[in-house]
Amino acid sequence: MSQLDYLVLFGTMIGIAAYGVWRTRSAQSLSAYFKGDQTTGWAVIGISVMATQASAITFMSTPGQGYESGLGFVQNYFGMPLALIIVAAVFLPLYRRLNVYTAYEFLGRRFDSKTRLLGAALFLLQRGLAAGITIYAPAIVLSTVFGWRLDVTIVLSGVLVIVYTVTGGSQAVTLTQKYQLSLIFGGMVLAFIVLLLRLPAGLTLTDAFTVAGGFKKLEAVDFSIDVHQRYTFWSGLLGGLFLSLSYFGTDQSQVQRYLHGSSLRESRLGLMFNAVFKIPMQVFILLLGALVFVFYQFEQPPVFFNEVAWKAQASQPTGARLRTLEADFAAVHSEKRQLVHAWLDAQHHGNPQAAAVARAAAIAAQTHSDAIRAETKTVMQAADPRISTNDSDYVFVTFVLDHLPHGVIGLLVAAIFAAALSSKASELNALGATTTIDLYRHVIRSGASDAHYVTASKWFTALWGVVAVAFALFAHLVENLIQAVNILGSVFYGVMLGLFLVAFFLRRVGGTAVFWAAASGQILVFALYFTLNISYLWYNVIGCAACVLFSLILQAGIDSRGAADPVAASS
Amino acid sequence: MKPDSRPSHQLPGPDDAETGLPGFRSWRAVYFLVLGSFALWVVFLVGLERLFA
Numbered sequence: 001m002s003q004l005d006y007l008v009l010f011g012t013m014i015g016i017a018a019y020g021v022w023r024t025r026s027a028q029s030l031s032a033y034f035k036g037d038q039t040t041g042w043a044v045i046g047i048s049v050m051a052t053q054a055s056a057i058t059f060m061s062t063p064g065q066g067y068e069s070g071l072g073f074v075q076n077y078f079g080m081p082l083a084l085i086i087v088a089a090v091f092l093p094l095y096r097r098l099n100v101y102t103a104y105e106f107l108g109r110r111f112d113s114k115t116r117l118l119g120a121a122l123f124l125l126q127r128g129l130a131a132g133i134t135i136y137a138p139a140i141v142l143s144t145v146f147g148w149r150l151d152v153t154i155v156l157s158g159v160l161v162i163v164y165t166v167t168g169g170s171q172a173v174t175l176t177q178k179y180q181l182s183l184i185f186g187g188m189v190l191a192f193i194v195l196l197l198r199l200p201a202g203l204t205l206t207d208a209f210t211v212a213g214g215f216k217k218l219e220a221v222d223f224s225i226d227v228h229q230r231y232t233f234w235s236g237l238l239g240g241l242f243l244s245l246s247y248f249g250t251d252q253s254q255v256q257r258y259l260h261g262s263s264l265r266e267s268r269l270g271l272m273f274n275a276v277f278k279i280p281m282q283v284f285i286l287l288l289g290a291l292v293f294v295f296y297q298f299e300q301p302p303v304f305f306n307e308v309a310w311k312a313q314a315s316q317p318t319g320a321r322l323r324t325l326e327a328d329f330a331a332v333h334s335e336k337r338q339l340v341h342a343w344l345d346a347q348h349h350g351n352p353q354a355a356a357v358a359r360a361a362a363i364a365a366q367t368h369s370d371a372i373r374a375e376t377k378t379v380m381q382a383a384d385p386r387i388s389t390n391d392s393d394y395v396f397v398t399f400v401l402d403h404l405p406h407g408v409i410g411l412l413v414a415a416i417f418a419a420a421l422s423s424k425a426s427e428l429n430a431l432g433a434t435t436t437i438d439l440y441r442h443v444i445r446s447g448a449s450d451a452h453y454v455t456a457s458k459w460f461t462a463l464w465g466v467v468a469v470a471f472a473l474f475a476h477l478v479e480n481l482i483q484a485v486n487i488l489g490s491v492f493y494g495v496m497l498g499l500f501l502v503a504f505f506l507r508r509v510g511g512t513a514v515f516w517a518a519a520s521g522q523i524l525v526f527a528l529y530f531t532l533n534i535s536y537l538w539y540n541v542i543g544c545a546a547c548v549l550f551s552l553i554l555q556a557g558i559d560s561r562g563a564a565d566p567v568a569a570s571s
Numbered sequence: 572m573k574p575d576s577r578p579s580h581q582l583p584g585p586d587d588a589e590t591g592l593p594g595f596r597s598w599r600a601v602y603f604l605v606l607g608s609f610a611l612w613v614v615f616l617v618g619l620e621r622l623f624a
Contacts, residue, residue, distance in 0.1 A: 078613070082606070085605060209622075213624055214623070218623050218624075220616035269592075275609075283612070
């Protein structure tokens with residue numbers, strides 16, 4: 001990183017945060033602190049919803065997924081358009097009509113206090129843990145870029161987001177997200193353009209796609225019904241529907257974003273904006289990763305993308321073995337590069353047989369190359385079992401730092417950092433709101449002034465920030481970051497969605513039945529998670545179905561007891 | 572469920588039934604547009620995969 005990169009990075013990050021604090025510095029009511037001034041139009045709501053979901057993980061892990069496994073991860077989002085339609089048509093009008101601050105307030109109105117507290121507790125537990133992972137992701141970038149200690153980086157990046165979220169509340173979050181998302185999109189488009197320009201001379205976009213397709217990086221849709229496959233069309237459509245319905249319909253970090261709207265229409269259009277543009281955005285980012293893979297067919301990639309970990313290991317007794325593997329990897333890459341050139345040359349000269357032979361040889365060389373990478377990871381882990389051998393989150397960062405021009409590097413690092421801040425801010429804001437409204441005001445101290453609750457919510461927001469930082473310090477133990485967030489969501493979201501579906505559609509079910517149904521459903525999901533080996537998306541379906549089914553059974557039991565004992569029923 | 576007394580800007584406005592989008596006067600039409608765009612993306616991705624397989 002040059003001085004220009006540092007200037008771009010710190011200028012944009014601190015500038016956006018300071019602007020958010022300055023614009024929202026005046027004393028605020030509870031409503032303004034949690035819902036903004038409710039004059040927001042659909043475009044800003046759409047951006048805010050998108051920025052909340054698109055964390056730094058999206059821009060680091062997703063290209064890594066594209067590099068390693070191709071476009072298949074996009075199937076995870078196939079249920080999202082339908083989910084957003086349901087949220088816009090069913091959930092949103094009810095939230096607005098009841099004028100709630102949080103989604104869990106609605107559960108309290110529909111059922112009872114204990115169900116409201118259960119919903120709030122599930123959200124706080126799940127989102128509190130996930131918040132740690134979203135703060136960890138940008139810290140990896142910064143620790144790699146600056147060579148800082150990861151724990152120090154986590155603490156410093158956490159403090160920045162805590163300061164402006166606590167100060168400005170929901171208004172500051174929405175305001176800053178506008179500029180942060182512009183920075184993110186600008187950065188990603190610029191990276192894409194530079195990547196295309198850095199491909200070898202004479203290599204057309206069609207050639208790049210041919211290479212990506214030949215190495216199976218363009219395989220996006222798998223219609224198989226194998227439940228052990230992590231991403232298929234069906235798991236994405238059904239599991240993704242439940243996951244998205246839970247996330248957008250019941251997760252306060254999203255509900256709070258679209259409650260900002262000046263009218264039902266503006267909020268709805270903001271959601272529809274995401275329903276249309278989220279899949280293209282994910283395709284674009286995955287494609288970026290797939291094209292980084294193509295780029296590294298012509299440029300020597302590192303054998304292990306986490307440079308800091310590699311250097312640490314290379315100076316240890318295992319260093320000699322690692323350097324041998326690195327040399328083998330370079331030799332195989334050199335051979336593979338020639339084969340890829342031969343493959344494209346044959347294709348350009350209309351010789352399909354020669355192209356097929358060269359392509360098959362290139363694929364075999366890639367398999368060999370993958371084997372060397374796997375062996376490298378085994379050697380590194382044997383030398384230090386604490387080390388994370390999953391380096392896919394470092395792929396895009398490594399590409400940016402090694403191959404993009406100065407200035408653009410600073411912009412890209414700023415974009416990743418902006419993504420982290422935007423989603424982190426929404427999460428902290430929602431965690432603070434839920435703790436204040438559903439726990440503190442509802443259970444501990446009701447009837448205090450707005451100013452008191454605003455002060456309390458600032459303390460709670462800061463406290464959750466500290467919890468997230470503490471959890472982030474242990475996040476390096478988790479496999480792939482974006483998968484970790486989705487797995488965590490899937491384990492909790494199904495039951496949460498079940499609670500809301502019962503609330504919306506099963507009018508005869510009461511609070512006691514749904515409370516115990518949700519508790520039992522959550523225990524069942526935990527038990528299945530530790531015993532079954534199925535795609536995590538299915539836990540959304542299982543948790544939701546269990547909650548709905550158990551509610552019906554328990555309510556039937558309560559009703560029959562009431563019928564048998566009319567005195568008890570009437571008391 | 573007892574709705575709170577709401578500020579005037581939160582009452583369902585007459586505009587809420589209108590989408591405000593040219594050519595899409597009902598929400599149902601907007602929802603079909605969204606599902607249509609999803610279907611087109613699936614077709615595009617399958618086509619891309621087959622074209623460069």
